[in-house]
Amino acid sequence: MADQRRPLRPIDPPFVALGPSGVAIRTRLKGLTGDDDKVPRAVGAHLGSLASKDLKRRCADGLEHSTHMWAGRKRELTEESSSRWAGSITKATHDQWALSRRAQLAHIQGLEAGIRTMAHRLSLPVGEKGTKRAPGGYRTKREWFVKTRRLHLLEDRLERERADRKAGRVRVARGGKKLARNRHNLDAAQLTENTWRQRWEAERWFFAADGESGKRFGNETIRVTPHGQVSIKLPAPLAHLANAGHGRYVLICTVQFHHRGDQWADRVAANRAVAYRIHLDTERGRWYLTASWTIPPLKTVPLTQARTDGLIGVDTNADHLAAWRLDAHGNPCGEPRHFFYDLSGNARHRDAQVRHALTRLLHWAKRYGLSIAVEDLDFSSEKTREKHGQRKGFRKLISGMPVATLRARLVSMAAELAITLVVVDPAYTSRWGTEHWQKPLASKNRRTSRHDAASVAIGRRALGHRIRRRTAPPHDDQSDRRGYRTAQAGDGDRAREETRPRVPGPRTRCVPPDAERTRATRTPKTVRDVRSDQVWVQDSLLLTD
Incomplete structure (x- = not known):
């Protein structure tokens, strides 16, 4: 009878994982006054509205987007903020659009896998049992009928997703789809309308600035000094809120990074790029500052x-x-x-x-x-x-x-x-x-x-070893005819065919302890012949009448 088992799929070789490519640390902004709380809210809301408009335009451009369009978007945002704020917004928008494209491709692949599985199960008779490798048919006619309707639904959905991907259309919700859907299920999400509104607005704010190497303390937009003083470059429409020169607002509190603080201080002192993000935790009512930077890939061992x-x-x-x-x-x-x-x-x-x-x-x-x-x-x-x-x-x-x-x-x-x-x-x-x-x-x-x-x-x-413990012993006495016994010993391993060294003590329950010592001290059955130093003779048995 032929073997009906499906062949095993190829197994990829093991490899050493690469280290992280970036670092992110966070600390809390403590002791903010009333003005210190209002200014970040105003800046985040204003930049968030600009980010929403820019994302809408980026999605409208689709696959026809080019560097000239990117530069045009940045010029329009610069008039309502600054060149650095505009650069951070456009870069974040482009990354968000690219992430949506990857999620769209993953969704299409999931739909294709579901359709293949469902079509296979519908092709089998009702009630047919499956195997460990493939599912069987549906159990009842009612389930079979429901799945036929669902198959048509998935096929229509797959056709629509493929058309969107071909046209370069993506669907993005700033603030998150999960939070947007919670608006229609406030009781299930254990939220009030006011609480949901605060969280929704905070999630749609934009308050992040990319770093620049060579600039003072590594960032001109959100600047943090080595002593922990935080200052913000206000957008042009909010310049009247500045309390320092050059349109900057300095927070009254100072920050300190406890985790990787030494690394952060070294980068700031050397004017190396550090990106910052300020965000509000609406549940706790706390402001946080996140610092991040890229690191060179770590050298992995062979x-x-x-x-x-x-x-x-x-x-x-x-x-x-x-x-x-x-x-x-x-x-x-x-x-x-x-x-x-x-x-x-x-x-x-x-x-x-x-x-x-x-x-x-x-x-x-x-x-x-x-x-x-x-x-x-x-x-x-x-x-x-x-x-x-x-x-x-x-x-x-x-x-x-x-x-x-x-x-x-x-x-x-x-x-x-x-x-x-x-x-x-x-x-x-x-x-x-x-x-x-x-x-x-x-x-x-x-x-x-x-x-x-x-x-x-x-x-x-x-x-690099095989998973199974040992192969079967050779059928013949000579190992060169049937192969070696162990699975983990390589061709070049030394002493692979030698006998194992003896370990003192019993090996089975049948052997009493210290059997080797007893064997050495008991009276031997053979005695040495005094007439010769080279001949050993056996004692004759005692015969009695």
Whole structure:
């Protein structure tokens, strides 16, 4: 009977992840007076209206946009603000339009994947069971009929999205679509109309300025001195609010960056570019200042060096990180570790939970001086309802996994501790880890989960070893006829065919302790012949009548 299993997909080789390309730090603006609170609101609202007009014009230009149109937009904005404010607005508008284009392409790919899955399931008879690799037919005729209508709906939606992409049309909501939809569901969002209005207006403000190297303190628009004094270059219509020369407004408070403060101070003292953003947290009623700058890419170590002393394999799950330390030969060492996090609650709570779990993982890796192996996860095509049907629990599970947040946080935090990250292909790690490692690693005092076994599989793939533990022994006595026994020994490894050194102590329960010592001290069955130093003779048996 021919093998009907589908061939495995190609597995990408592991690689060392690059470090972060930028840095962002934040501090709070404390002790603002009444005027200090009114001026940022006026500046943010005025620049926000200009940003909305510029975004509308950029979306109208579509694919026909050129550098001449960009320069024309900037000249128009300069008359109502300044040249530097206009440059920041046009750059932010262009980035927002490009992000919308990428989101549009991802949406089209998701629609295409859903249509393919739905068409496949509709082509099967009702009630036909599926396999692990492909879904089966729909369970009832009613569900089949509903899905046919949904298929036509998705096809119409896909045709409309393709037409928009071909024409260069994007749909962007300044302030966020989620917040815009909450206006129609205030009770479900637990918001009042006044609270929603304040948050909506604050999200639509624009109060960000790009830095310039060579200028005083690295930014001429929002200037922060090394002593923490903050001054703002007011737009032309708001120049009457200035309390300092050259149309600037100086805040009464001073700021101090506790995280990376030394790096920020060095850049400011050297007049290197630093971008600033001022924003209001409407829930707490607090103003914050964010400073950011680009950094040169960190020099990563070669993959062979990252594998020198072994590494730590990490399996990402919806509520915890499962990690296991492996030596250079791919053997698990010690006990598995779990780093839990709770993703219920608001965004600040979730972010704090992720940072706390990653901090403990990185400190553990730093203690042994090891690299970390993680999977290159991407669930963008795995969350569709067409693929998983009514498995709402599973869809919610994979949607709740903080893949993007973990990736961004882990890269930046590992770079601070000089820990190397090795990224591997996630194909079949959970399946093969469970098959080859879950049962062998379990014992009477330790229960190994499938996530622990997956972490071992991830680590072995990062080390360049096969996931399975050992190959079968050769059928013949000569290994050169059937191949070598072990899977991890290379062709050039020394002593690969030698016998193992003897370890003192019993190897099985049948051998009593100190068997070697007892064997050496007991009376031998052979005695030495006194007549010759070269001949050994056996004692004759005692015969009795």
